[in-house]
Amino acid sequence: MAYDIPLFxxxxxxxxxxxxxxxxxxGWISTGPKCxxxxxxxxxxxxxxxxxxxxxCTDALHLCCLACGVGPGDEVLCPSLxxxxxxxxxxxxxATPVFCDIVGxxxxxxxxxxxxxxxxxxxxxxxVVHMAGYPAKMDEIMAIAKEHNLKVIEDACHGPLSExxxxxxxxxxxxxxxxxxxNKNISTGEGGMFISNNEELxxxxxxxxxxxxxxxxxxxxxxxATAYDIVELGYNFRLDDIRASIAIEQLKKLPGDLxxxxxxxxxxxxxxSKIKGVVVPFADCTEFTSNYIMPVVLTQGTKEDRDAIRxxxxxxxxxxxxxxxxxxxxxxxxxxxAVLPQTEYVTDHEITLPMYAALTMEQVDFIxxxxxKAING
Numbered sequence: 001m002a003y004d005i006p007l008f009x010x011x012x013x014x015x016x017x018x019x020x021x022x023x024x025x026x027g028w029i030s031t032g033p034k035c036x037x038x039x040x041x042x043x044x045x046x047x048x049x050x051x052x053x054x055x056x057c058t059d060a061l062h063l064c065c066l067a068c069g070v071g072p073g074d075e076v077l078c079p080s081l082x083x084x085x086x087x088x089x090x091x092x093x094x095a096t097p098v099f100c101d102i103v104g105x106x107x108x109x110x111x112x113x114x115x116x117x118x119x120x121x122x123x124x125x126x127x128v129v130h131m132a133g134y135p136a137k138m139d140e141i142m143a144i145a146k147e148h149n150l151k152v153i154e155d156a157c158h159g160p161l162s163e164x165x166x167x168x169x170x171x172x173x174x175x176x177x178x179x180x181x182x183n184k185n186i187s188t189g190e191g192g193m194f195i196s197n198n199e200e201l202x203x204x205x206x207x208x209x210x211x212x213x214x215x216x217x218x219x220x221x222x223x224x225a226t227a228y229d230i231v232e233l234g235y236n237f238r239l240d241d242i243r244a245s246i247a248i249e250q251l252k253k254l255p256g257d258l259x260x261x262x263x264x265x266x267x268x269x270x271x272x273s274k275i276k277g278v279v280v281p282f283a284d285c286t287e288f289t290s291n292y293i294m295p296v297v298l299t300q301g302t303k304e305d306r307d308a309i310r311x312x313x314x315x316x317x318x319x320x321x322x323x324x325x326x327x328x329x330x331x332x333x334x335x336x337x338a339v340l341p342q343t344e345y346v347t348d349h350e351i352t353l354p355m356y357a358a359l360t361m362e363q364v365d366f367i368x369x370x371x372x373k374a375i376n377g
Contacts, residue, residue: 004317005363008183009356011250011257019245026241031216034241034248039193041251042178045161046168048195050202053239054209057157057179057192061089063237064175064194065125066208067201068151070095074124076153079110080328081343082129086155087327095124099328099338103137105279105297108346112140119144125151128173132323133185133290134282135164138172145173153177157192158292160185161258165287175201180243185257185290186250188243208234260357261291267361268294268353271368277375293323294355298375303348310351312374318367321352 023034035053042051054060070076072094078087080099087097101114108131115126126145128136145152152173156162159169160178170176175198180191194209196202210216212234215225272280279297282289298306310320326347328338353367 003314003319005319005354005359005367007319007321007352007354009358010182010187011253011357012187015249015252016246019249020242023242023245029242030240031210031238032241034244035239038239038244038247038251041248042193042195045251046171046195048168048171049197050195050199052194052202052205052209053244054192054194054237055239056190057155057177057181058085058089059209059235059237060177060179060192060194061085061127061153061155062092062235063205063208064153064177065089065093065095067175067194067196067204068125068153070124070151073122075120075122076125076127077110077115077118077123078127079129079131079343080326080338080340081108081131081324081346082155082327083157083324084327084330086127086129087333090127096122097127097327097333097336098123099333099336099340099343101340101342102346104342105299105346105349106281106283107137108132108281108295108297108350109134109136110141111342112137112144115141115144119148119150123148123150125153127153127155129155129157130159130162130169132282132295133159133162133169133292134285135159135162135169135287135289138164142172151175157181157184159290161254162289163287170195171197174198175205180247180250185292186247186254188246188250191239191243191247207232209237210234211236257357258288258290261355262288263361264355264357264359264364265291265294267364268355268368271365272296272371275368275372275375278371291355293321294353295323296351296353296371297346298349298351301349306349306351309371309374313351313367313370316366316370318370319354322347322350323352 039051074095154176156170157179175196212232
């Protein structure tokens with residue numbers, strides 16, 4: 001069905017179309033000057049030393065694991081309440097994901113206390129996901145990592161320009177990954193970015209991004225090199241200049257877009273706080289955040305009750321979603337035997353409401369009224 005109020009909207013106009021057209025006209029459409037320009041924008045906006053553009057966030061996470069030395073025999077701690085890529089990247093590197101619980105319905109990020117319990121001599125790293133663009137408890141996570149000599153990989157796909165105590169998400173751990181998927185704050189259809197302040201990690205990511213080659217096509221075409229060597233078994237994780245040119249325009253819009261989302265979020269919290277039977281995760285967060293999605297968690301009922309409530313909301317012309325089915329419940333991971341009560345509760349009781357900068361206050365009010373009727377009659 002076509003929804004009157006969709007879950008998200010694409011913040012595109014003629015700027016993205018013109019950027020793609022001009023890149024095509026330039027005659028260079030693969031990894032080249034636009035990718036370099038995009039990487040420099042990340043360096044400048046995130047105040048980070050290194051940025052490496054890649055095909056998507058999954059590949060960026062894969063590179064994070066490889067750059068951090070994750071490999072066979074290692075264990076990597078990660079949440080289950082996230083998209084599967086956050087765990088799959090660990091498997092790609094030959095290691096084993098160890099699923100950790102979340103704090104609870106009011107803070108749906110990885111729980112540092114559960115992280116502590118699950119560290120073993122095999123633990124090599126922690127993958128932290130900043131759900132919905134809200135920061136995990138990074139002081140605690142970094143203290144644990146320092147104590148046990150662990151790498152910290154930030155899956156910041158939800159949080160471009162989100163902050164934690166004055167630092168941009170993605171700049172706190174050893175390295176981080178961002179997403180340019182179609183429904184993300186920065187959208188190019190597919191695409192992603194690896195960032196780090198560690199030169200060794202960044203150099204390894206850049207090498208592995210393109211088959212382990214010492215130079216790339218654009219360097220050779222520009223006269224900066226005439227040959228290349230392959231020094232490691234790498235991958236084809238290169239972003240192309242067409243999508244990089246679109247991402248550049250999206251980045252220019254991002255600060256203004258996020259300011260509008262703050263107002264939408266504020267109106268949501270004001271309305272939802274008055275509705276019986278609903279918890280708004282991160283309601284007390286005062287950090288600057290991307291407000292990528294608008295999750296709410298029901299305080300009672302079953303998964304089936306949640307689904308029935310979603311159907312009532314859909315009948316009013318409002319699209320919803322669920323973020324996310326728990327990874328440890330998928331067929332490929334259920335034999336790992338993870339027991340995560342908080343994650344499982346939220347998985348069965350979470351509803352994601354529409355969130356984007358173009359939402360009007362009247363639409364937010366209507367959504368909240370509909371949610372209240374669906375829950376409380």
